[in-house]
Amino acid sequence: MNSYVLDVRKLKVDYATSMKTIQAVKGISFSIQKGETLGLIGESGSGKTTTAMAILRLLQNPGRVVGGEVILNSDIDLLTLSERELRKVRWTELALITQGSMNSLNPTMRVCEQIADGILAHKEMNDKNELNEYIKNLLKLVGLPERVFNQFPHELSGGMKQRVCIAMAASLNPSLLIADEPTSALDVITQRIVAQTLLDIKERLNTSLLIIGHDIGLMAQMADRVAVMIDGFIVEVGTMQEVLSSPEHQYTQILVDSMPSIKRRKPLTAIDERTRSEISNKLCVSSEMTEVTTGHWVAVN
Ligand SMILES: Nc1ncnc2c1ncn2[C@@H]1O[C@H](COP(=O)(O)OP(=O)(O)OP(=O)(O)O)[C@@H](O)[C@H]1O
Ligand SMILES: [Mg+2]
Numbered sequence: 001m002n003s004y005v006l007d008v009r010k011l012k013v014d015y016a017t018s019m020k021t022i023q024a025v026k027g028i029s030f031s032i033q034k035g036e037t038l039g040l041i042g043e044s045g046s047g048k049t050t051t052a053m054a055i056l057r058l059l060q061n062p063g064r065v066v067g068g069e070v071i072l073n074s075d076i077d078l079l080t081l082s083e084r085e086l087r088k089v090r091w092t093e094l095a096l097i098t099q100g101s102m103n104s105l106n107p108t109m110r111v112c113e114q115i116a117d118g119i120l121a122h123k124e125m126n127d128k129n130e131l132n133e134y135i136k137n138l139l140k141l142v143g144l145p146e147r148v149f150n151q152f153p154h155e156l157s158g159g160m161k162q163r164v165c166i167a168m169a170a171s172l173n174p175s176l177l178i179a180d181e182p183t184s185a186l187d188v189i190t191q192r193i194v195a196q197t198l199l200d201i202k203e204r205l206n207t208s209l210l211i212i213g214h215d216i217g218l219m220a221q222m223a224d225r226v227a228v229m230i231d232g233f234i235v236e237v238g239t240m241q242e243v244l245s246s247p248e249h250q251y252t253q254i255l256v257d258s259m260p261s262i263k264r265r266k267p268l269t270a271i272d273e274r275t276r277s278e279i280s281n282k283l284c285v286s287s288e289m290t291e292v293t294t295g296h297w298v299a300v301n
Helices: 048-055 083-089 111-122 128-141 146-150 158-170 188-205 216-222 240-245 250-257 273-282
Strands: 004-016 021-033 037-042 063-072 094-097 176-180 208-213 225-230 233-239 288-293 296-300
Touching: 004 048, 004 208, 021 037, 021 048, 021 063, 021 208, 021 233, 037 048, 037 216, 048 063, 048 176, 048 208, 094 158, 111 128, 111 146, 111 158, 128 146, 128 158, 128 188, 158 176, 158 188, 176 188, 188 208, 188 216, 208 216, 216 240, 225 240, 225 250, 233 240, 233 250, 233 288, 240 250, 250 273
Parallel strands: 037 208, 037 225, 094 176, 176 208
Antiparallel strands: 004 021, 004 063, 225 233, 233 296, 288 296
16 A cells, blocks of 8 residues: 655645635645655646645645545544644644745844754754754754854855755655745755755655656656646646657646757747646646656546
8 A cells, every 4th residue: 555645635825816716736646655745836836836835734825625535554634633733733744845935044044043943843852962963963954164154144055045945945854845946046066965965965864756847857856756737737647758759738748848958959848828727727726647658647538
């Protein structure tokens, strides 16, 4: 039997604004097995961050989960927990590296104080020396030099700040790390370093990873499986290799085709608005997924 760390079933999220209700996530389902890295990829506005926030119940008004289940460790439905019960699983079972998290570090606090705050909010650690050692080890784990312990965020580069955020998220050894575009706004070399840091952490701590992003090339190097999202729907799920070598859904085909090749110069392809709305119009809340080969699913209309 598969042991799922996370099983998302028919999740729906709306933003009910005064103007209109935006259906940001329209009944998506996916699961993550123990030790697995799942990539969630899709264009801007497709609902990736909304999905992550809904899983952790961190949606802000007017965001609201209007349907579905989020089952943790084949056991608890996160959507039914009280705020108190939720606090117990956040960080210890599920931790989030938010989109743009490196800019959310408190500029007035030293790195050690910020990491300590997070740890102490969830775990008792009365021995100051023990806590400091624990934090130094965490910094080492993400490849940062010891001096970072006493530094302020403005003294660090973007890549270093991002690694501090990874250290914070990993500090209580969660079963699942969710990283929302952890490498955007970094140069390509630093992107690779940060991506590798995440993979190293995942291996060392034996956690699962949900990685959200746009960069299919980077995703190909990180994820075991990938889920492709457009307009609030997941349209294809499969192993990275299957989805790259035989994309089934029209949107995935366009996405894969947009990857540049160093062997062959080809015109830059973009999805035109007409094709995009044709794809969106075909998808509807009753869209089902069908299995094309074992474990490779595609949306049918
Ligand atoms: N607070 C909000 N109020 C109203 N609509 C919102 C709000 N937050 C997000 N949305 C809408 O929900 C949809 C999904 O947004 P979301 O941020 O989840 O996309 P995303 O896939 O993470 O995009 P990106 O790749 O740019 O980060 C978009 O149409 C967005 O406009
Ligand atoms: Mg986002």
